[in-house]
Amino acid sequence: MAASDEKAGKTKIVIAENGPYLVSGALPLDKQIIEIGSDGNPSRWAQGEKFPAQESRALCRCGGSRDKPFCDGLHAKNGFDGTETASREPFVRQAETINGPDLVLDDAQDFCALARFCHRKGSVWEFTENSGEPESRKNAISNACDCASGRLVARDKKTGKPIENKFVASLSLIEDPQKKVSGPLWVKGRVRIESADGFAYEKRNRVTLCRCGQSGNKPFCDGTHVSCGFNDGDETLKR
Numbered sequence: 128m129a130a131s132d133e134k135a136g137k138t139k140i141v142i143a144e145n146g147p148y149l150v151s152g153a154l155p156l157d158k159q160i161i162e163i164g165s166d167g168n169p170s171r172w173a174q175g176e177k178f179p180a181q182e183s184r185a186l187c188r189c190g191g192s193r194d195k196p197f198c199d200g201l202h203a204k205n206g207f208d209g210t211e212t213a214s215r216e217p218f219v220r221q222a223e224t225i226n227g228p229d230l231v232l233d234d235a236q237d238f239c240a241l242a243r244f245c246h247r248k249g250s251v252w253e254f255t256e257n258s259g260e261p262e263s264r265k266n267a268i269s270n271a272c273d274c275a276s277g278r279l280v281a282r283d284k285k286t287g288k289p290i291e292n293k294f295v296a297s298l299s300l301i302e303d304p305q306k307k308v309s310g311p312l313w314v315k316g317r318v319r320i321e322s323a324d325g326f327a328y329e330k331r332n333r334v335t336l337c338r339c340g341q342s343g344n345k346p347f348c349d350g351t352h353v354s355c356g357f358n359d360g361d362e363t364l365k366r
């Protein structure tokens with residue numbers, strides 16, 4: 128994606144009223160799969176299918192398309208209510224703060240997409256509380272940074288600056304073979320997201336948008352895809 132596209136305002140996701148995500152600016156699209164370690168917890172994000180580059184796409188938001196991840200227009204027939212109910216406050220105003228000796232962890236639970244990396248090798252909250260120890264500090268940072276939804280953000284205690292993986296602006300479809308479900312659309316690299324009524328949500332390094340149509344915190348994922356058994360037909364779910 129050319130940097131000039133971002134400048135020209137072409138790179139963005141516009142949420143159609145009761146309809147799809149209208150993606151423009153040739154954002155790369157792939158699948159990212161939650162790989163499970165020997166302890167039964169997520170261990171890493173594994174690269175899945177990569178989709179051919181395309182200048183613009185309409186991605187299904189109602190969960191009903193017969194051509195997922197793309198929209199096939201079914202939302203107009205299945206009564207999809209895509210009303211956006213999420214808070215429009217900045218992340219830091221929605222987050223609780225956990226203060227450790229070396230790190231601060233901001234935690235806004237409403238964003239949780241149930242990817243479960245917060246429990247890798249232990250709990251991100253305990254690692255933060257013990258962040259004076261180098262190993263705990265490292266684990267707190269890696270667990271927070273692998274939180275696709277951006278629910279968890281680790282900050283350096285001295286500078287107050289967020290510690291983030293560097294992402295290029297891109298999109299990933301999350302697949303969760305352990306739970307046998309498909310997950311949300313992972314939006315990386317501070318992509319502009321516009322609501323159906325023209326509001327620009329806070330630009331963030333990572334955020335997850337609902338694809339199952341059932342979230343109670345639209346447009347963001349709230350983890351409901353697990354309980355509703357959302358399946359976009361991905362091959363990895365059949366293992």
Ligand code: FES
Pocket residue numbers: 240309310311312336337338339340341342343347348349350351352353357
């Ligand atoms: S995809 Fe997670 S709640 Fe819809």
